[in-house]
Amino acid sequence: MAKVLVTGGAGFIGSRLVRRLVSESHQVKVIDNLVLGREAHLEGVNCEFVRGDLRNLATVEDVMRGQNVVFHLAANSDISQGAARSDVDLENGTVATWNVLEAMRRCGVRDIVFASTSAVYGEAAVKPTPEGYGPLLPISFYGASKLACEALISAFAHNCGMRGLVFRFANVVGRPATHGAIYDFTKRLMAEPTKLSVLGNGTQKKSYLHVEDCVDAMMFGWRSILAQAPAGSAEIFNLASEGVTQVRDIAECVVDEVAKALSAAGRARIEFGEGDRGWVGDVPFTWLDGSKLLALGWRPAFNSGDAVRRAVREVVEDFVSTPRKGG
Numbered sequence: 001m002a003k004v005l006v007t008g009g010a011g012f013i014g015s016r017l018v019r020r021l022v023s024e025s026h027q028v029k030v031i032d033n034l035v036l037g038r039e040a041h042l043e044g045v046n047c048e049f050v051r052g053d054l055r056n057l058a059t060v061e062d063v064m065r066g067q068n069v070v071f072h073l074a075a076n077s078d079i080s081q082g083a084a085r086s087d088v089d090l091e092n093g094t095v096a097t098w099n100v101l102e103a104m105r106r107c108g109v110r111d112i113v114f115a116s117t118s119a120v121y122g123e124a125a126v127k128p129t130p131e132g133y134g135p136l137l138p139i140s141f142y143g144a145s146k147l148a149c150e151a152l153i154s155a156f157a158h159n160c161g162m163r164g165l166v167f168r169f170a171n172v173v174g175r176p177a178t179h180g181a182i183y184d185f186t187k188r189l190m191a192e193p194t195k196l197s198v199l200g201n202g203t204q205k206k207s208y209l210h211v212e213d214c215v216d217a218m219m220f221g222w223r224s225i226l227a228q229a230p231a232g233s234a235e236i237f238n239l240a241s242e243g244v245t246q247v248r249d250i251a252e253c254v255v256d257e258v259a260k261a262l263s264a265a266g267r268a269r270i271e272f273g274e275g276d277r278g279w280v281g282d283v284p285f286t287w288l289d290g291s292k293l294l295a296l297g298w299r300p301a302f303n304s305g306d307a308v309r310r311a312v313r314e315v316v317e318d319f320v321s322t323p324r325k326g327g
């Protein structure tokens, strides 16, 4: 049994991770400011919840004392926000991560698992993109912040004898979604079941990973990689399933599932926008090479297409059964 701090534990991925940790009898503490997360995601879960902001070092130091490991997932997950406000990712990503690492140093906590992203690669020329690809030139403030966080983890690890494990996630899908294409499409179709407007021309292609696989890989990484790592080391792994999926196919899948769920007579019309970017800073084609992690024995249960189809069913089901939970 370990004492585990999960930052962002009331969020989409964080709450699923907390449930898994608790089910394996770990003593879990969550810190989340609930700006994007919801306390309801942890309803009935045997963990300690602290409503607090990682931008405040004293608060972070307070929750850090006595922990064995930190799963650091808190961040601004809305990439498009950066285009309007260039300090959102700096504060909730880079500064927050420095606070987490500094609090770890002060409290003698050694191990950190970090949720990074494919966005650090920017528009990579090599696909599928391996961890060693460079130079890393992110095109969003979100990606830039995550890359800075990775660098801070490496520097703290080497200067303070910590151990860091960084996962660069593909697009993670499933329940309880609160953002992302599947969630947005479903929400819009529930409000207006005859038509769906899609940002961009639908040709954007990305690797998708089901949240169950994401959580499973983090647990595998903690047990099988971080626990064996020497002090003063940081290692990076892409976290993706096999294949890529087009936004156009996601839209079709959501339209079909919503029509089925509402027993609608016809299908909604899909209207695509222009260009191959959903928003400024969107990378139209991401495809991660996940072979480094696979070589260590981890296997995802779902490929990209299956992850999307399963997630669409889950998200639509949540909207239909409890519209407030879904929406």
Ligand SMILES: NC(=O)c1ccc[n+]([C@@H]2O[C@H](COP(=O)([O-])OP(=O)(O)OC[C@H]3O[C@@H](n4cnc5c(N)ncnc54)[C@H](O)[C@@H]3O)[C@@H](O)[C@H]2O)c1
Pocket (backbone or CB within 6 Å): 007, 008, 009, 010, 011, 012, 013, 014, 031, 032, 033, 034, 035, 036, 037, 038, 052, 053, 054, 055, 072, 073, 074, 075, 076, 077, 078, 091, 092, 096, 115, 116, 117, 118, 168, 169, 170, 171, 172, 173, 178
């Ligand atoms: N969902 C994906 O597809 C995806 C892909 C790549 C990386 N990631 C990363 O995985 C992590 C979890 O993502 P998610 O999709 O669950 O997002 P999420 O928004 O559901 O979870 C993030 C949580 O962090 C909290 N938070 C944000 N700023 C905070 C602060 N200053 N102090 C305390 N709490 C704060 C939010 O309230 C939220 O509950 C994030 O770091 C995200 O960047 C997610």
